[in-house]
Structure formats: C-alpha cells, structure tokens
Amino acid sequence: MAALPARAFETLAGAAWVYDITTGTVLLEKNADEPLPPASMSKLMTLNMLFEALKDGRAKMDTTFSVSTKAWKMGGSKMFVKPDDRPTIEELIHGIIINSGNDACVVVAEGLAGSESNFASLMTKRAQDLGMTQSHFANASGWPDPNHKMSARDLGFIATRLITEFPEFYPYFAMTDYNYKDRVPANSRNRNPMLRTSGSGDWTADGLKTGHTSEAGYGLVGSAVHENGRRIVFVLTGMASEAERAQEAEAITNWAFREFVQKTVAAKGTRIADADVWLGASARVGLVVGEDLQLLLPSLAQDKLSASVVYTGPIEAPVEAGQKLADMVIEVPGIPPMTVPLVAENAVAKGGFTSRIKTAFGILAKRVMAEIGS
Template identity: 30%
Template sequence: MKKVFILFLCFFCFSQNIRAEEDLTVHAQSAYLIEATTGKVLYDKNGEEKLFPASMTKMMSLILVYEALNDGSLKLDEVLSISENAASMGGSQVFLQPNEQMNVHDLLKAVCISSANDAMVAIAERISGSVSEFVSKMNEKSKELNLVNTNFENTTGLHDENHYSSAKDMALIAKKLIEVGKDDLLSITSTYDAYIREDTNPFWLVNTNKLVKHVEGVDGLKTGFTQEALSCITVTARKNDLRLIGVVMKEPDSKTRNVEVMEMINVGFSKIIYQPIFKMNDIYQSHYFEVGLPHEVDLVYLNDVGVILNKDEKVTVASQTFTQTRFDLPLEAHEKIGEVKIIYDDQSESIVDVGVAQSVSKMQFLDYFQMSFWRVLT
C-alpha cells in the first residue's frame, strides 16, 4: 500500500511562522523549516529563491530509486556492472571502475553516506537505461510534487547554470523521500561510517553530514557543496512524536551551515507539539457493499492522523464526514475507497484517506444464485 499523508486544510491558531526577528538570525541566503508529516511551514527565509542545490539534488534521484525498490523493479541484492560513463563522474566518488561489479545496496550506501556521484549514475542508468532518461523522470516527479522553482539537468548536482531548486522545494523533496524510503532510507542516512567492497578492497565511507554523529535525533538527510552553490544541507531530526525537516542554502562554510540549521530545528521543536488523533489502520466505520463479498467491511484510516499545535493547545474531534471516491470492485486490502473530512472543536479541519480493511471481490453469477437460493429457503 502506498502511504498517503494527511492534507491539512487549516492549522488552528498556529498559523504564523517562527519569526526570524524574534527567534532566529539565519544568515543563509535561503532557509526553510517544515514539520515532516503535515508539511506545516515553521520558518521561511527566501524559501522560493532559485539557487544551486549541489548534491542535495540526489534526494530527488533517491526518490526514484526507492520507488523502484518499493515496486520490485529494482532489488537491493542485484549486482550492477559499472559503465564507463558512471566511472568517469567527477566530484564526490567512490572510484568505481568500468565493468566493476557492485550490488545496489552498496551503491546506495555510497550515495547516501558519501554522496558518491559515480554510484548515483550507475543506479540511474540501471533504472532508466540512460542518465538523460532518468533526469527526465526527475523533472516529471518535480511536476508531480508541484515544485515550481526546480529544474534538473543531472542526477548528482554537479554544477549547471540551468540546474536549480529552492529551499522550499528541497524540503518538499525531502518529505517525499522520507515517505517512500521510510526506515530503510533513514537507517542508511543516519550511519556515520561504513564500508563497501568489504570482501575485496574495503573502501571506507564517512558521512558528509557530521550532525548524524554529534546531534541526537538527527538521522539524515543530504549535504551539498559546489563553488557556485556554496555550502547547503537538508537535515531531518526526530524528537518524541515530531519530525522536522530543515534546509539552508548558500552558507559560507559547513560549520556555519550546521550551526544555523540546527538552531532553526531546535527552535521549531521548542514551539510545537504533535497531537495524535487516530493511528493508521484504526477503524473509521463499517461499509456495506451491495454486490461485494463480503458485503460488510470495516473502513480504516490509511495513515496516521494528527495535528500540529502550539505547546499549550489541544483539540478534540467534533465530527467526521465520509465521501466515497471509488465505487467499482474488486478492492484489495487497504486500497483507498474514499476520504474522511475531520472537523475539530475549533472548526479547523483535515482530510484523510480511508480504505477497506480486507479484500472485497465482486459477486459473480454463482454468488447471486446461491444468495437467491438461501433467501428462498429462509
């Protein structure tokens, strides 16, 4: 089942951003902070300014990689033969050799931990057949995510004047990447050091994001640097039930970058709480299918339902309204059938997808015959 996050239409009284003049002094050219589940914006400084993203580009590349892993078209244990093109990549690399054999899992570690351009290109070629086709898919995904300040010319972030993004778009890309990569992704991005080629010629990977080692709760996500982009980073951190994503771009150096992004994230954590409302797979209500087998099935929430509040606030559910969006059968277990609008006691609202708790098939002629037969008998 593809996890679909809640779309919040209103966010209670907590509608203001964390104001820089009161809480933060961020010197980055652009900065953006969101809550990772809802996408609630907590801080915005020039968030839509087009800048060079450097290796933060790889977050979009990784979305396509994890989607391929999730649908089974790519396997972690699949062994790839490295092309001359992939081996020729400059910048950050793990010095892959033409025709070298390496499995996808090790290549993924090289990308997520050491930001290896050669490993990223090797996986991109495997998924799409060519780098140019993979880049086209990256830009298609940008449109799907409604990113209006982003255009990709390569998979890695190597400098190109027409290769740009924004802090806001990078935050939304990171949100999507966490959604599709889940714990499998974060287990790699939170790793400080690891090895590839362990059985032949061990190569030490050291995370370009030093915060994962030195700051509790930080478990990703991607750094970047070129002479044109300067120093940038997308950080995700978890504290209790909250996960934040912070982006700073065009910082003068990595030390300033790390200090400012963590100051931004810490202020975010100090301001808000996450109040859970329902959990994924909690039952919403039962639903009757006239021509379905079984006829009556529980509908369940397809994702966690929660709200982001100021620390001194709390809400309760006032009402829920179901709208059916699919009427045809059959349905697989946890397949979406509709949406529930939840109204809270302060009149704010959110929308959550609901699906069937078990598979529902469509009645066939024999089923109708048996049903009619038993009705006659009874």
C-alpha cells in the same frame, strides 16, 4: 498548516525551510520557492527514483549495474567504482548517501534509464508530477549546471517523502561510514555534521544529505526526531563554510524543538458547531473534527487561541457521515490563520413528504412576515 513565525529564527542561510512532519506545520521559510543550485542535495531525488523502482519491483537490492567509462571518470565525491565492477543497488545506495558518490549516481541513472540525460528528464517529470514546481534536473548527481535547480521547499518535500514513503530505506541516511572494496579514503565519510550531534540530549539527528559547490555554497537537508516523538525536516542553503553549516543546523533544530508546543486542541469526533440542513430528515447536523486536532503553537502564544467556523448553508440533504462541510479558522496573535476541515457528525437523509411540507411552510411564513414587516 501555515508558517508560524514565532520569535523568528534569523538564519544566515540564503534560503531555508523548516517543517514539522508530526503536525504538518511549516515553522520557517526564507526564499523557500527560489530555484537555486542544490549541489549534492539533489541526490535525494535520484534516491527517490531508485526507491520507487525498488518498491514497484523494477529492481531489487541485489540487482547489479554495469559501470560505464563516464561513471568511472566522474569527478568530485566518489564511491570509487571501476569499469569492471558490478555494484549492487544496495552498494550504490550506500555510495550515494554516505560517500555522496557522483559516480554511483551515474551508474544508477544509466542502469534505470539507459543514459544520465534520460534519467534527468525522468527526474524532472516525476518532480512535476509530485508538485515540485521549482525543480529541474540536468543530471543525477547535482554536478554544476545552469539548468539544474531546486527550491528549498522542493528539497524539504522530497526529504519528507523519503522519510514517510520509504521507511525501510531511511536508516541508511544515519550511517556515517562506507568503504566500497577498500577504495574509499578515510575523509570520505558521511559529511552530515548532524549525525555527530544530539543537541542537549533530547533529540537525535538521522539524515539526510549535505551539498557543496562554489556556486551553491554549503547546504544541508536534515532531519531530527525529539524524544517526545516530534520529527522535523529542515533545509539550509548558501552557507559560507562547513563550520557555519554545522552551527546553523544545530541552532535551527534546537529552535524548532524549543520554540513550539504541541497541543491536542480537540479529540477526534469533538463537536465544534452545528449547521442547518435543507430538506433533511433532521434540521441540523453536528460539525466535528475528523481526526485528533494537534497544533504546533508558539510557546508564548499557546493560550491565546481563538476559532471561528465558516460554511455555506443551509447544507442540502442528503449528508454523509464524515462528509466535509465546513472549515474552522484558528487564529493566534501574530501568526497567520490556520484552517482545519470539519466533517458531518452523522448522516442526514433527505426528508420525507412531511419534512418537505414543513420546510416549505417555514419558508412561506418567513416571506409573509417579511412582507408584513415591510
């Protein structure tokens, strides 16, 4: 769905993107396609690569990787692995998500691809394959590099993918503490401030990843679920401080859940219109919505919805049941139009000889009448 700028949220973030997973609606975008330093938020792409390896059987949760000198000497946030360690993939997942371990990312990169540079190249190619056109990776951890960039939209896309494609791993993102071999300092707990916030009590945050460097500022890729089942993903980058990041994240989550209303506009199979059929056993076919049509609408404009049906007709037979034939364009004052596909209510076979003769005579009659009228 298109972005719905209700009473626009004036975010302090340099770039932002807010997405309602439940209805597939973008709620807010600000500089969403600008490639920016993602800091540790790019670890989400590293985790995607690791989760894909687990899902297709190239690795298992109890698979162990060796720790190179490079991984051991990594600066910044750490899981605190040492060269003689053999951490399991499950331990490394904890270390990346909870401790934001740069060292853990290098271990994973080298374990899966032989070297971090090879892994970064694979990350970039995979991102392109997934449609993340504003992402390029120079390393596995988000360590500052002029060639390491992601857009807010790409960060939101990969976060959404982790939630929807790998639900078995998603609970790790809600964990707040992990202490590998009793080496991790107490201040290395999960820095996601949303995990310790639940708004006014009707929503719960459960992911995903913070990031911070002097160049990138403070950022957060977050997700929260409302008690009514709606889930959002949001990306905020370029904040000035941890406190500002925490306040802005809570405010934008409250806005996303309060400012919009989810409505079932039409149930699956509801006939919206009819379309003419060319040389078919039937002259018309119903146009219906293929799934329950749920829209997320600005609360102040939810009763001002209008719709029109657009298709190129007549539609040539045969027609298959469920075949996309048209689009319904939905308009609400003050927001961009939304387009919903409409499909054939039932199959329409090619007409027999009699049907074709009737159609031909009908066309001939129209032409004759047109000539007479002229």
